[in-house]
Amino acid sequence: MSSLEWAASALQAFDAVVQASEGFRGREGQRRMAEQVANTLGAATLGKVDDEEAAPPVRAIAVIQAGTGVGKSLAYCAPAIALALARNTRVVISTATVALQEQLVHKDLPALAALLPQPFRFALAKGRGRYVCQQKLERLTGMAGELDEEDEEEGGYDLFADEQASEAAARATRPAHEVEARLKFYSGIAHTLSTGAWDGDRDTLDTPPAAEAWLPMAADAASCSGKHCPSFSQCVYYERRKALVGAQVIVVNHDLLLASLGNRQLPELDNSLLVLDEAHHLPATALAQFGCRMDLGQHAWAERLARRAVRVGVRFEVTEVADIPTHAAQMRQALQDTERLVMDLYGDTLRAGLDGPAARGPARARLPLGALPEVLQGPLGRVAHHASGFLEALRVIANALRAEMREQPAMARKLSAMYAQLGALAPRLEQMLDTAQLLLRDAAPDAVPAAKWFTLEVYGDREVLQAHASPLLPGATLRHQLWNKVRGAVLTSATLTSCGRFDFFLRESGLHGDEAATTLEVPSPFDYAAQGRLIAVETRADPRDAAGYVAEMVQALVRDLAEVRHGALVLFTSREQLRLAVEALPAALRPRVLLQTALPRQQLLATHRHRVGEGLPSVIFGMQSFGEGLDLPGKLCESVFIAKLPFAPPDDPVGEARAEWLRTVGRDPFTELVVPATAIRLAQWVGRAIRSEDDRASVYCYDRRLVRTSYGQRLLQGLPPFALTTVRAGEPAAA
Numbered sequence: 001m002s003s004l005e006w007a008a009s010a011l012q013a014f015d016a017v018v019q020a021s022e023g024f025r026g027r028e029g030q031r032r033m034a035e036q037v038a039n040t041l042g043a044a045t046l047g048k049v050d051d052e053e054a055a056p057p058v059r060a061i062a063v064i065q066a067g068t069g070v071g072k073s074l075a076y077c078a079p080a081i082a083l084a085l086a087r088n089t090r091v092v093i094s095t096a097t098v099a100l101q102e103q104l105v106h107k108d109l110p111a112l113a114a115l116l117p118q119p120f121r122f123a124l125a126k127g128r129g130r131y132v133c134q135q136k137l138e139r140l141t142g143m144a145g146e147l148d149e150e151d152e153e154e155g156g157y158d159l160f161a162d163e164q165a166s167e168a169a170a171r172a173t174r175p176a177h178e179v180e181a182r183l184k185f186y187s188g189i190a191h192t193l194s195t196g197a198w199d200g201d202r203d204t205l206d207t208p209p210a211a212e213a214w215l216p217m218a219a220d221a222a223s224c225s226g227k228h229c230p231s232f233s234q235c236v237y238y239e240r241r242k243a244l245v246g247a248q249v250i251v252v253n254h255d256l257l258l259a260s261l262g263n264r265q266l267p268e269l270d271n272s273l274l275v276l277d278e279a280h281h282l283p284a285t286a287l288a289q290f291g292c293r294m295d296l297g298q299h300a301w302a303e304r305l306a307r308r309a310v311r312v313g314v315r316f317e318v319t320e321v322a323d324i325p326t327h328a329a330q331m332r333q334a335l336q337d338t339e340r341l342v343m344d345l346y347g348d349t350l351r352a353g354l355d356g357p358a359a360r361g362p363a364r365a366r367l368p369l370g371a372l373p374e375v376l377q378g379p380l381g382r383v384a385h386h387a388s389g390f391l392e393a394l395r396v397i398a399n400a401l402r403a404e405m406r407e408q409p410a411m412a413r414k415l416s417a418m419y420a421q422l423g424a425l426a427p428r429l430e431q432m433l434d435t436a437q438l439l440l441r442d443a444a445p446d447a448v449p450a451a452k453w454f455t456l457e458v459y460g461d462r463e464v465l466q467a468h469a470s471p472l473l474p475g476a477t478l479r480h481q482l483w484n485k486v487r488g489a490v491l492t493s494a495t496l497t498s499c500g501r502f503d504f505f506l507r508e509s510g511l512h513g514d515e516a517a518t519t520l521e522v523p524s525p526f527d528y529a530a531q532g533r534l535i536a537v538e539t540r541a542d543p544r545d546a547a548g549y550v551a552e553m554v555q556a557l558v559r560d561l562a563e564v565r566h567g568a569l570v571l572f573t574s575r576e577q578l579r580l581a582v583e584a585l586p587a588a589l590r591p592r593v594l595l596q597t598a599l600p601r602q603q604l605l606a607t608h609r610h611r612v613g614e615g616l617p618s619v620i621f622g623m624q625s626f627g628e629g630l631d632l633p634g635k636l637c638e639s640v641f642i643a644k645l646p647f648a649p650p651d652d653p654v655g656e657a658r659a660e661w662l663r664t665v666g667r668d669p670f671t672e673l674v675v676p677a678t679a680i681r682l683a684q685w686v687g688r689a690i691r692s693e694d695d696r697a698s699v700y701c702y703d704r705r706l707v708r709t710s711y712g713q714r715l716l717q718g719l720p721p722f723a724l725t726t727v728r729a730g731e732p733a734a735a
């Protein structure tokens with residue numbers, strides 16, 4: 001079939017599903033989106049191109065903003081799946097949130113499977129670390145049974161080996177009762193797993209454990225011996241992988257999608273179709289994924305890893321083992337030299353940051369324009385050199401271990417334990433090498449530098465100094481890591497335009513200037529002018545005067561909250577704003593308010609729904625994370641109150657470094673970066689108000705900059721066309 005025939009067939013499948021859906025109304029915007037999806041994915045060339053004289057493969061990428069109520073899940077699922085079945089390939093659907101993943105797997109895809117004429121299978125893919133490793137769990141609950149005398153001298157299988165250095169420093173000496181409680185916890189987990197009461201998925205535990213308790217028993221690639229493991233036939237992770245092999249539709253999250261690039265964990269992107277929902281999160285996910293850090297002061301683990309590697313290497317006659325003690329010792333010495341020099345250079349700044357009045361997290365010292373001082377280049381170069389040599393020796397040892405597992409299956413349990421002991425610490429060494437290399441990388445004169453910074457935290461009487469590095473531009477990273485592998489893709493969200501334009505998202509996502517990318521804006525079917533109103537409340541205090549503004553804003557907010565009759569949501573940009581608002585609540589209003597900081601999310605929302613269902617007023621006080629993903633239709637959210645425009649926090653080191661670089665090349669970071677990012681965030685917040693065609697809601701914004709500044713007018717262009725009313729703080733808004 002030609003690309004046009006494939007697209008026509010996929011659109012027919014979408015139309016058939018809509019017609020067969022009981023009580024479902026066809027929407028013009030939804031069909032426009034489905035048509036764009038069908039045309040885009042139908043045009044892409046899939047598979048390897050072996051003939052050098054053949055035309056280059058066709059890439060096709062659609063960027064689609066679909067307003068609330070369009071029904072975008074069906075608009076991309078039906079045509080994409082129909083195309084995948086027709087072309088004998090698969091669809092990877094990536095989301096940013098667990099809520100949308102669950103909606104797709106438990107609701108949307110089963111409903112679609114019942115309506116499409118051709119059957120298909122779907123599966124949810126999670127990262128390996130979401131599943132338990134049975135070998136790790138066995139060792140945690142009965143360690144001595146498979147360790148020899150040398151292992152026991154080493155301290156056996158470290159219950160806390162996988163903790164981050166900062167956590168380990170805080171827990172250097174654990175009371176006996178803590179160790180006993182941890183062993184009891186692992187024994188209970190092992191029992192529920194062995195009896196079938198638990199399936200090994202962290203997310204299905206009644207109470208998901210804290211990271212420090214979960215990590216020692218979590219599956220991970222570095223310590224996994226795969227089919228050579230004695231527990232392979234019962235491995236939870238590999239059992240779930242089997243479901244992926246036979247699935248035509250695989251649902252993942254953005255983190256796993258990016259982490260899987262190049263490792264065959266997911267289908268090859270040049271031979272499958274890709275859909276990215278909640279795509280506005282993709283740039284931030286990319287920066288988090290490709291950033292790195294290393295601890296400069298806590299590195300006893302490296303000596304422990306060296307001892308383990310030497311023992312195993314000697315046992316299997318690996319000649320490279322002779323270099324490991326030198327690499328480990330020289331690397332640790334170089335780390336100590338780096339730590340000393342960093343404190344000489346930045347110690348005053350870092351310690352002042354710890355003692356500052358606004359100090360909450362670690363103190364930070366950022367390197368202007370990513371320029372690494374010359375005095376640090378030598379020791380960091382030695383860190384990179386010896387970490388690289390250490391890793392190469394570990395790879396040779398790992399290969400020897402795997403070969404022995406193949407030849408000595410009867411020894412699989414003991415050999416797997418050795419492999420795991422090496423693998424438990426090897427990722428730290430890889431992270432150290434990545435961080436040192438990025439810190440050492442100099443940008444060419446016209447190139448974009450990396451963001452580089454140091455942080456200092458105090459745990460008890462110990463200081464933890466870490467070095468960090470990150471790419472500066474998510475778009476460049478995504479272009480290199482993702483888009484050069486993709487043939488056919490759809491990116492969608494309710495908020496991809498910023499101030500009414502796609503330019504910002506296209507730059508951030510690496511698609512600006514890509515000839516394969518097309519854009520489409522599908523407006524919401526809601527009549528926002530009739531269904532809602534935007535009330536811009538003007539305070540006398542300037543929002544830049546934090547103390548004066550917050551005091552006046554809180555007074556106006558409390559007066560407005562007294563008028564709430566059903567459900568409402570208040571969104572704050574800082575914990576201090578939320579705290580002051582709670583303190584200002586009169587006694588009559590306090591019982592109505594539910595605090596995000598006081599209750600688990602699901603419990604809070606259940607309480608809110610119950611109250612509103614009983615006819616009582618209920619107001620949620622939330623931070624920025626509640627400004628997205630909440631679906632509270634009807635009376636559950638008749639008012640949204642925005643305490644302040646949601647500018648990004650000023651202490652983001654990557655954002656700071658990026659703004660600095662933009663200024664050096666004669667560009668304005670506020671106009672080019674800050675305002676567009678705020679526009680997307682504000683559109684998400686405002687989007688909590690109208691969730692269905694029957695809703696009626698009001699949005700209050702107390703930040704006068706929305707209507708008094710030129711950039712405020714740009715922000716308004718990116719919001720739904722509500723009826724706009726401007727009032728002074730303290731004055732009632734006309735009904």
